[in-house]
Ligand SMILES: Nc1ncnc2c1ncn2[C@@H]1O[C@H](COP(=O)(O)OP(=O)(O)OP(=O)(O)O)[C@@H](O)[C@H]1O
């Protein structure tokens with residue numbers, strides 16, 4: 001069991017598709033010298049493996065039986081995050097339309113979630129022990145994967161804003177039409193929010209940030225400020241408890257001194 005460094009910070013960023021989780025998390029982690037984990041990439045990677053290995057993604061039992069077979073490895077450098085499946089770079093293939101349309105069905109299978117959740121927790125524990133901490137983004141990080149995270153953020157944005165962002169990304173590549181993009185986002189969110197196991201949800205203690213009217217830079221700034229506030233609160237608490245301990249020590253020393261004094265007085 002790894003022990004977290006006293007100053008390590010764990011940040012959970014959740015929210016629906018296209019709210020800016022990946023862009024924000026990567027930038028915040030880079031600015032603050034933290035590691036970064038894209039958990040959606042892991043669910044995409046296992047989905048890609050199922051597709052390339054002929055597993056029927058409409059058959060939860062078949063998915064459950066195969067779930068333990070692929071070896072998924074995530075690199076957590078925010079400047080160059082990586083994802084491999086059985087040693088192969090999967091960063092390109094996991095972003096295809098086919099994977100995007102099937103990932104919600106695969107990620108809803110409980111056996112898949114158990115395996116990927118364990119993997120995510122071990123990556124977060126390693127980052128807390130060996131680095132200054134990590135920003136983990138996904139759908140259920142604050143609620144299920146890391147319920148004790150130091151800071152939980154839930155990003156939202158209107159479906160229109162999210163579709164416009166995604167269409168902007170696709171322009172010139174797949175020329176996706178805005179309405180179709182919007183419908184696809186809403187459908188994926190509904191599937192992710194409606195599944196039984198660990199659905200997309202805001203944790204009760206998460207800070208909600210509506211990004212509809214904010215630029216990406218404003219969102220990054222907002223999250224950086226929240227992390228820094230949290231770190232200073234924690235540092236003040238540690239300082240307070242150390243002061244308390246040293247005050248206790250001096251109070252203890254004082255009472256020991258007066259006990260000695262009175263013993264000495266009695267001895268005279
Ligand atoms: N506040 C913002 N204003 C404008 N564009 C934004 C904002 N936040 C993110 N974007 C852009 O929107 C697109 C989607 O962002 P991103 O991939 O970070 O979202 P996401 O929540 O991780 O999505 P998904 O869950 O589908 O992976 C990107 O092109 C990104 O640059």
Ligand SMILES: Nc1ccn([C@@H]2O[C@H](COP(=O)(O)O)[C@@H](O)[C@H]2O)c(=O)n1
Nearest residue numbers: 039040041043103104107138139140192
């Ligand atoms: N914690 C998570 C993260 C993701 N998923 C599933 O993966 C899909 C792809 O996620 P992206 O962030 O890459 O778009 C997402 O639609 C979910 O089905 C998840 O279940 N839990």
